[in-house]
Amino acid sequence: MRRMKSIIAGLSTLVLLAGCIGPGGNRSEYVIVIDAGHGGHDSGASCGGKKEKDLVLQITKKLYKEFKSEGYKVYVTRGGDSFLKLGERTRIADHKDAKVFISIHANAIGNKSRFEEVEGVETYFLQKTRDERSQRIAARENASVLQGTDQLSQDVIIDAVLNGPKIIESHKLAIDVQQNMIKNLNGRYKDVKNGGVKPGPFYILVGASRPSILIEVGYLTNSKERERLFTSRYQEEIAEGIVSGVNRYLDNKKREME
Ligand SMILES: [Zn+2]
Known part of the structure; x- marks a missing residue:
């Protein structure tokens, strides 16, 4: 009888453990905005x-499906070829009370002679930086969303959110997503360059008051990367990597709170 009891106790411990290390429990409590x-x-x-x-x-659509299949509640800011203003993009994340906001972009450089040499995947979180390269990329991405906003207002907007807890969480999220994307891509494409996690003054990340990252999935100016980026297979690897990274970030966060 005692042996029976200890077997049952052992089994229930196993069940409990399985619950802890399983696929993150109930994902449907999390809202993701892409x-x-x-x-x-x-x-x-x-x-x-x-x-x-x-x-x-295209990548957003793949990502939407991937997050859905993991059980998350997912929203996208645009599902077609429409332009949205800065506020409209981030408002949906706040309105839906998203856990995570992910903005998807692709990179480019201006110097034609370096097109074939500059490549790779980068993830950004909101932070001022002295790095000229990050500033240049941010300026390009900010151009359309900041039309009509003067420099002083831009500084006020960005200063309002810096140093908050959101920045620390966004940095952690960026690390998990970048690592998992690279790991996933490198499984099939050994030469994909890890551009790393970087701070940058991206205004799209200012408005949403939650962990927010901007992913530059690759360089359209690099012919090898451009060709790969438009294949379904490469897009799948990116999407799966992003989802694994978000899973990991949220699982760690949950563990910290327990
Ligand atoms: Zn962009």
Whole structure:
């Protein structure tokens, strides 16, 4: 009898453990908002006849499906080729009380002679930076959303959110997502370059008052990367990597709160 009891106790411990280390429990309590950058009259970067606005919409659709299959509640800021203002993009994240806000973009450089040498995946979180390269990328991404806003107002907007707890959480989220994206991509494409996690003054990340990141999935100016980015397979790897990263971030957060 005692042996029976200890077997039952052992089994219930196993069940409990399985509950702890399982796939994160009930994902449906989490809302994710995905923002496909640009849209409509704003094509974003373009090169070789390919446009950033189209690529990020394709990836967003894959990401939507992937998050759904994990059980999350998912919303997208745009599901078609439409332009949204800055406030409209982040308002949905606040309105839906999202746990995480992810903005998808693709990169480009201006110097033609370096097109084939600059490549890779980068994840940004909101932070001022002295790094000129990050500033340049942010300026390009900010151009359309900041139309009509003067420099002083821009500084006020960004200062209002810096140093808050959101920045620390966004940084953690960025690390988990970047690591998992690279791990996933490198499984099939060994030469994908890890551009790392970086701070940047991206205004799309200012408005949503929750952990928010901006992913530059690759360089449209690099022919190898551009070709891969528009394949379904590559997009799947990116989407799966992002979802694994978010799973990991939320699981760690849950553990910290227990
Ligand atoms: Zn962009």
